[in-house]
Amino acid sequence: MAYSRIHQLVSVVIPCYNAVHYIEECLDYLSEQSYKDMEIIVVDDNSTDRSADVVLRWRMRTGFTRLTLLQMPRNAGFSGAVTSGFFLAQGEYIAIHDADDFSHRDRLQKQVEYLNAHPDIDLVGTNYMAFEDENASEQTLSNWLSYGEDIVSRYAQGDHCVSHPTAMFRASRFDKLGGLTRNMNGAEDYEYVAKFIQNGYGVDNLHDVLYYYRLHSNQRSREFY
Structure with a gap:
């Protein structure tokens, strides 16, 4: 029997490792989603x-009851943590979010509206701004994403053009x-989007800037790029 999911619910999955300085702000922005x-x-x-x-103090302070905290008994790594969150998700849609970033208040609204209006699309990313931890007011627009049919052709060439x-x-x-x-360390996000495409599932990006990506010395991506 197919797994029963809650219609139109969005499950936001946040892998968190040593993000004590950022996770509260991340959650504050999510709680203000339209x-x-x-x-x-x-x-x-x-x-x-x-x-x-x-996280537990934030839940108590805000009274946000639809928050689940899964504390892993040992370090499972990025892909293990993300996938564990996916298994707990009850929603019709799953959104990914890093613990040290924050989203525009209309991010979820616009992505849900897009998926509802485009039944041929199964995964949709957004444009984003990057900023240095010390200066959030200076932001740089991403320059490596693609849109529409260009996405399939780029993944066919081994390129990556959806921000996980x-x-x-x-x-x-x-x-x-x-x-x-x-089975790979540092390219799990690429492989996951590629898996969607290889199985015939539609992938697209929104041109709207709906995410803000924090650059800092301790972030995981600096190990690989």
Whole structure:
């Protein structure tokens, strides 16, 4: 029997590892989303700081009841944490979010509207701004994304053009494809989008800037790029 999902609910999955300085701001922005039919799933990947305590205090302070905190008994790595969050998701849609970033208040609304209006699209990312941790007012527009039919051709060439933490996808596709691979370290996000395309699922990006990507010395991506 097919897994029963909650119609129009968005499950926001946040992998969190030693993000004590950022996770509260991330959650504050999410709580102000114009789209209110959402749950938040924070997967604390056995952090060595007090990230989990901050999440629990935030839930108590805000009274946001649709928040689940999963504390991993050991460090599962990025793909393990993300996929664990996917398994907990109850929504029709799953949105990905990094613990050290924040989203525009209309991000979820616009992505849900797009997926509702485009049944041929199964995963949609957004444009984003990057900013240095010390100066959020100076932001740089991304320059590597693609849109429409260009996306398929770029992935066919081995290129990557969808920003993973901006993605929202139909949870029914996760039910068929599973989660992120653990066979590679640093390119799991590329492989996951490529898996959608290889299985004939539509992928697109919104031109709207709906995500803000924080650059700092401790972020995971600096290990690889």
